[in-house]
Amino acid sequence: MRLTCTVNGTEQEVDDVWEGESLLYVLRERMGLPGSKNACEQGECGSCTVYLDGLPVCACLVAAGQAEGRQVGTVEGLADADALHPVQQAFVDAGAVQCGFCTPGLLVATHDLITRTGRPSDAETREALAGNLCRCTGYEKILDAVRLAADRMGGDR
Amino acid sequence: MEFLQPATWAEALEAKAAHPDAVPIAGGTDVMVGINFGHLRPALLLDLTRVDDLREWTTGAGAVRLGAGVSYARVITELGDRLPGLAMAARTIGSPQIRNRGTVGGNLATASPAGDAHPALLAADAVVEVASVRGSRRIPVTDFYTGVKRTAMDADELIAAVHVTPPSGPQQYSKIGTRNAMVIAVAAFGLALHPDRRTVGAAIGSAAPTPRRAPAAEEFLAGELDALWESRAELPTEVARRFGELVAAASSPIDDVRGTAAYRRHALSVMARRALTWAWTDYRNDAKGA
Numbered sequence: 001m002r003l004t005c006t007v008n009g010t011e012q013e014v015d016d017v018w019e020g021e022s023l024l025y026v027l028r029e030r031m032g033l034p035g036s037k038n039a040c041e042q043g044e045c046g047s048c049t050v051y052l053d054g055l056p057v058c059a060c061l062v063a064a065g066q067a068e069g070r071q072v073g074t075v076e077g078l079a080d081a082d083a084l085h086p087v088q089q090a091f092v093d094a095g096a097v098q099c100g101f102c103t104p105g106l107l108v109a110t111h112d113l114i115t116r117t118g119r120p121s122d123a124e125t126r127e128a129l130a131g132n133l134c135r136c137t138g139y140e141k142i143l144d145a146v147r148l149a150a151d152r153m154g155g156d157r
Numbered sequence: 158m159e160f161l162q163p164a165t166w167a168e169a170l171e172a173k174a175a176h177p178d179a180v181p182i183a184g185g186t187d188v189m190v191g192i193n194f195g196h197l198r199p200a201l202l203l204d205l206t207r208v209d210d211l212r213e214w215t216t217g218a219g220a221v222r223l224g225a226g227v228s229y230a231r232v233i234t235e236l237g238d239r240l241p242g243l244a245m246a247a248r249t250i251g252s253p254q255i256r257n258r259g260t261v262g263g264n265l266a267t268a269s270p271a272g273d274a275h276p277a278l279l280a281a282d283a284v285v286e287v288a289s290v291r292g293s294r295r296i297p298v299t300d301f302y303t304g305v306k307r308t309a310m311d312a313d314e315l316i317a318a319v320h321v322t323p324p325s326g327p328q329q330y331s332k333i334g335t336r337n338a339m340v341i342a343v344a345a346f347g348l349a350l351h352p353d354r355r356t357v358g359a360a361i362g363s364a365a366p367t368p369r370r371a372p373a374a375e376e377f378l379a380g381e382l383d384a385l386w387e388s389r390a391e392l393p394t395e396v397a398r399r400f401g402e403l404v405a406a407a408s409s410p411i412d413d414v415r416g417t418a419a420y421r422r423h424a425l426s427v428m429a430r431r432a433l434t435w436a437w438t439d440y441r442n443d444a445k446g447a
Contacts, residue, residue: 001160018158019159019160019202020158020192020198020199022189041190041193041194042194043186043189043190043251044339046252046254049254055257056253056254057254057258058254058255058258060189061184061186061255061258062185062258063160063182063185063188063189063202063204065160065162065202065204066182066185066204066206068162109253127253128253130253130337130338131251131252131253131254131255131338131339132252
């Protein structure tokens, strides 16, 4: 089937999509957007977190056809042409990237968290990132990165 | 595989009537796992996410009519005050990503014995509204689960909504697993105190072939509370302990990778005792606030 949706602000159209395919597969294998990672394929790890109509979801659990006409935002859409997004820069500066596999999902989840709450408490951060697993177990640095990003983005509460 | 995307509820019911073996998909948190792992290859996927009616909730005649497609995230943010037991259960589900997609209707349709919403719905005497081109009918949730992942629905039916009455008393929910987020329950327990009718709803999850109520525990507790509703006196420790025992006795758990039957029984007795203690404390504090 044909799938048309808006990804990072650009309308995308792909053909020959299998009806049982996930949005994650479409993004990675048909649209050339491999930033969202494929790990557990069952919604456990959060590596494939993307925005779907503004809400963070696991792209592996969205049937391709369910994205028809919808707005999708991936990690590739966070940075602008010349600079990393402050959330991305904070992950680099805080040393929150080890093997890097969980990072794209954490970036999208953190972006959503800070956008919604401004300056999240540690408890809010732990709750908001509970669906993103880091197998390197670098969680302390990830928490540092979230605090740093929130500081730099000037949120207050 | 075919992919059908009805735009209206009438079209969805027609599609299900024409293709009774179609697999409905809403949040995809169960269906897509099955497809991704090759366990599920439906001839037809029936996507219900375009049916706007399913994503609405309304109040009327005392009960909240919760559309089958309302996400757990919305149950928490929009209905936390009206349906506290269900909202508590919703908070324990998966992760933010899962709660943004998963729906109460999907939980009911999958009817896993470990589904998190079930004990809360059972304790609150919820009623499931199902429909087909033949018409709609209401099934008390107590009669809805007929076996492991089996329900009282016919092949041409879809879940329209679930009706849940806002409580007259405190509700509690407790779930145990290996961590706080992203776990399938090892055991779960839902409790609703109904001071208006002087009854109690108590239900268990993950500890029997289906989610189920604990009738002997409910009757015992209602009998003991008969003398306490009015005075709001302290609950005797022995009553809470015995209630926990009776809840555990209502289960028929198995040993599996998540836990042993003995552990599940023990956990249920502890969760039921604690949930009752929390709920009764809330009930007593409510009186002080009023």
